[in-house]
Amino acid sequence: MNPIARPAYLDWLTRWRDKDVIKVVSGVRRCGKSTLLELFQAHLLAKGVRPDRIISINFESIENERLTDHRALYNHVAANLAPGQTTYVFLDEIQQVGHFERAVDALFVLDGCDLYLTGSNAYLMSSELGTLLSGRYVELKMLPLSFAEFADGIERITPGLSNAEKFERYVRNGSLPYTVALADDERNIREYLDDVYHSILLKDVVERFKITEVATLERIARFLSGNIGSLVSTRNIVNTLKSSGRSADQKTVDKYVRGLTESLLFYEVPRWNIKGKDVLVRLSKFYAVDTGLRANLVAGSASDVGHILENIVFLELLRRGFAVYVGQLDSKEVDFVAVAGNDFCYYQVAASALDPATLERELAPLRKIPDSYPKYLITLDTIFKDGNIEGIRKMNAIDWLLAAPGEGIQ
Secondary structure: OOOOOOHHHHHHHHHHOOOOOEEEEEOOOOOOHHHHHHHHHHHHHHOOOOHHHEEEEEOOOHHHHHHHEHHHHHHHHHHOOOOOOOEEEEEEOHHHOEOHHHHHHHHHOOOOEEEEEEEOOHHHHHOHHHHHOOOOEEEEEOOOOOHHHHHHHHHHHOOOOOHHHHHHHHHHHOOOHHHHHOOOOHHHHHHHHHHHHHHHHHHHHHHHHOOOOHHHHHHHHHHHHHOOOOOEOHHHHHHHHHHOOOOOOHHHHHHHHHHHHHOOOEEEEEEEEOOOOEEEEEEEEEEEOOHHHHHHHOOOHHHOHHHHHHHHHHHHHHHOOOEEEEEEEOOEEEEEEEEEOOEEEEEEEOOOOOOHHHHHHHHHHHHHOOOOOOEEEEEOOOOOOOEEEOOEEEEEHHHHHHHOOOOOOO
16 A cells, blocks of 8 residues: 555655754654655655665664664764765654764754654653754654545545545544554454554653553553543542552652653643633643554443544644643633634534533533634534534534644644
8 A cells, every 4th residue: 555645744844855954753653754754755756856865764673773873873874975965864763772862963063964853752852852952953743644644545445435434444443554554454453553552652651761560551551541531630540540459659650641641642631721821730631642542442432432532633633733722711621722823722522412401511611711712613413513603613523624634734
């Protein structure tokens, strides 16, 4: 199967080509970073760049093991540059290189070296590299497939499915690109997702944080998976562990949760005071990077349609370039406050709002917001699927997801 097009991400790389900054692509393992680099390299070749002016090193390949020493990496790249010509240097999964920030810093100052890096955890740019190169890099935070991208990939393998059928697969199988190629083979998909999950857990959490209580870490991952869309505190997790016969103090739980979020397996979403326009420090919600990975961790998760839809909407808002918060307005909660610069949008998400009581419950927080920024109610309803209710736009989720894939990436 040919790679699924990722036009918004490819446009980002194209826009930053030849600019005097390091281009960093971060994202959870298997979200498509390596494929994106391959697509961009093909774009460069099509634009007339000679093959010998592209250096591409994937540090997960055993062939490149000798280059995981930062001095060896620097020497290899520097020896293959050409005076007066631009060489495009792609360093994939750079965190595998010991003291990688030293090699990157040294390569950055060389003439004609256009640097592109990828990494599989949020720690990459909050580490020494971020400090050392502050102001000299731009970062693309890559996510797995949007529904629009997923639907395009499915259409190539199984043409003729309705959008509703494609969405059902998207919810069930998740959004990691390789699941599309597995063609809805449930057994293979579950085994693949299990392998990806354990790879993330062991390489990006256990090894980096030197965690010895792996079983406790897994229980916390299952707890967060089972409570997407619910307010969570460290104390909640500590009490849940105790009730299951495991003990962990708050400091340990904080460390484990930080590992799960820095591995990009989960995203923590703080609360936003809508009236005061500031972040509330107590209690957050957590969402999974992929609904398929989550389904592998939570028995019976298929019935949790409302929270799964909420998770999907959250990720799409990130794709569209928003900072996302949980809204708090007095005693009422707004599912998402999406912020871009000085502009705001407000979202409520529900599996269905055809029942009058449910519709009223979902609209009530939006009605109380004392400003005129856009307000949306996103549901899976197809009867009277679109509408304007007192200035609040009610939209079908599938239509909303397909409306502007990748819009707003900065």
